[in-house]
Amino acid sequence: MAPNFPQTSRYALIDTATLETADGKTVVYLRRRFVPPPERFALLTGHEVTQGDRLDNVTAYYLGDPEQFWQVCDANRAMWPDDLMVIGESLRITLPEGVQGAGDA
Structure with missing residues (x-):
């Protein structure tokens, strides 16, 4: 249940x-x-981490909900959200598993 x-x-x-x-x-x-392998998630876009970025703000911007930070963690094989916030690193912003992107997304 x-x-x-x-x-x-x-x-x-x-x-x-x-x-x-x-x-x-x-x-x-x-x-x-x-957590499914990141390759199962349809890529929406990438995001380069800059000074002052916070994962909740990044997910609010791209996914419309700051509480969806876990989707970005899953898509980037991160156990801890703070591990993703390295200046200059690129984050994969994806759709949830099973949701297909449009065309070449």
Whole structure:
């Protein structure tokens, strides 16, 4: 059973599991989320990180939602958002997995 996360959450499609502890309590937890390979994401554009950039502002600009920073993390194989904010590095800004780009996107 999937918990009630918003559709835009990285956890929206992740199911729960239960664990019975030694003292008889039931613990409900989210199953592990596996990040698909970045090659599965249709590229929208690139973004070169400049002084003062913040990932929430970058995703607000390109994706229309600052809380979608996790999509940029996934597309760039980053575990931690701050790892992406290296001045001069190029970020892949992509569509979510399974959403096709137009033509040569």
